[in-house]
Amino acid sequence: MLITGETDKLLMIPGPTPVMPDILDALAEPTVSHTSSYLAGIIRYCQDAIRMIAGSADASVFLFGGSGTLAQEAAVANLLAPGDRLLVVSNGVFGDRFVPIARAHGVEATPLTAEWxxxxxxxxxxxALASGGFRAVTLTHVETSTGVMAPVADLARVAQRHRALVIVDAVCSLAGAPxxxxxxxxxxxxxxxxxxLGVPPGLSILAASSRAMDRRRGLDSVSTYYADFLNWEPAMLDPRVYFSTHAVxxxxxxxxxxDVILAEGLESRFARHCALxxxxxxGAGALGFTPLTDQRFLAPxxxxxxxxxxxxxxxxxxxxxxxxxxxAGCLGAARGTGARFGHMGNITHEDILRALDAMERVLKAAGLDIARGAGLAASSQ
Ligand SMILES: Cc1ncc(COP(=O)(O)O)c(C=O)c1O
Structure with a gap:
């Protein structure tokens, strides 16, 4: 049964994020053939834009039905063979996930875990890399359990010195941070x-460097069929070629x-995320919330x-x-102690004010002594 009013609520969870009406309307366009030139043009446009947003001139972009977890699994399965060593740099629950993912593919995963x-x-x-022999490193750009944005550029530089391939989970950052x-x-x-990105859930998104593609080509076989880059490659180079039905x-x-992202412009979009x-x-601070994230790593x-x-x-x-x-509630070590709030995608300042206003009402109803409008006033300064 549908819960009345649920669809009117403002999603301030860290994904899925609110979807703009134009983007929702696009979903309702008639479904065309998955091998049509029309759809192929759309997929090519999406690949070019994702390449740009990910900061690459020539990465191979894979877009297929799935989710962030499948993209994590695809990255591991295409770059590592059974017995290879993977260093899992983890700043929380989503980083940790690379360990069981790697082990499910016979890869030897070693966690390197930050304080919460x-x-x-x-x-x-x-x-950690000095012990040698790591084929690849996983990094989580924005860790959704802790709100930590990792210094990916610096970490990647270290990994390259050790000749390890660098896999970056940008599930909670792509199109919201550089x-x-x-x-x-x-x-x-x-x-x-x-x-x-502000799209309903259902797509896995990966950009792979030429080194990553060479690595995949160097492996005889991999432990995935659906997410094998070489199975998808012909359909990504020419989306009229069938491998598996595109999520039209x-x-x-x-x-x-x-279109919305490119019209806004990446610089403006990133600046808006920082401002929001x-x-x-x-505002949350004025209502009595205290950050559970080290100030140096606060994600936008x-x-x-x-x-x-x-x-x-x-x-x-x-x-x-x-x-x-x-x-959303907290996860892992912080479970039950606080809340997680998303402010990404196409969220607006009005949304932030609506959220803070509701938070204030809830805290006052729970008996907290908060000056009226304290959150809104602090947030607008
Ligand atoms: C950083 C990060 N990685 C991976 C995932 C898993 O993505 P999905 O839930 O789309 O499978 C999430 C989900 O929230 C995430 O935040």
Whole structure:
């Protein structure tokens, strides 16, 4: 049964993010043949735009039905053979996931884990890689459990010195923060559609460097059929070629979302994300929330904050949702101590104000002594 009012709520979870009406409308266009020239043109446009947003001149871009997790798995399965060593640099729950993913593919995964709310440093990475023999390193650009944005450019430089391929999970950053695949020397940039790109969930997105493609070509076989780059390559070079049915209508939505992003301009989009993050955090701080993320690594796309005294998940998340704003609980070590808020994609300052206003009502109803409009005033300064 549908829950009345659910679709009117403001999604302030760190993905999926609110989808603009034009992008939703695009989904409702008639479905065309998955091998038509019409769809091929749309897919090519999407590949070019993703390449640009990922900061690459010539990466191979793979777009197929799936999610961020499938993109993580595809990256591992295409670059590592059973028995290869993978260093999993993890700043939280989503970084950790590369360990079971790698093990499911027979890859020897070694975790290098940061303190909760912080990031692994280049020196720590250097020391870990010095033990030798790592084929690749995984990095999580924005870790959605902790709100940490890792210094990917610096970490990637260290990995290159050790001749390790660099796989970057940009699920919670792509199109919301700069990603410079070529300049930073990244081999895979992977993402999903539902976060800063502002598309409904359902697409896996990967950009692969020529080194990554050479590595895949050097492997006789890989432990995935659906996500094998070489199976998708002909259909990505010419999307009229069939490998598996393209997610036709999701490509309409992706194209509409990329139109929005390119019209806004990447620099302006990144600046807007920083401004909205600052505005949200100032407001949340005035309401008594404290960041659970090391100040040096605060991501522009989302925030993780501890509840004010006397507040817990039940007293915050449920009434907030009843007030029309949906936030997420914390994960991992921080579970139950605070909330996670997304402020990425096509979210506006009005959305931030709506969220802070609702948060204030919920906290006051829970008995907190907050000056009226404190969150809104702080956020607007
Ligand atoms: C950083 C990060 N990586 C991977 C994933 C997994 O993506 P999905 O849920 O689309 O499979 C998520 C999901 O939130 C994420 O935030």
């Amino acid at each position: 709310g912080g990031s692994v440093t280049p020196d720590e990475l250097d020391r 990603v410079e695949m070529d300049a930073w020397g990244l081999d895979i940039v992977l993402s999903g559609a539902q976060k800063a 209508n999701l490509f309409y939505a992706l194209k509409a979302a990329l 993050a600052g505005s949200f955090r100032a 796309t989302m925030s993780v904050a501890a509840y004010p005294d006397g507040i817990d998940d039940a007293r915050f998340l449920i009434p907030l949702s009843e007030d029309g704003v949906v936030a």
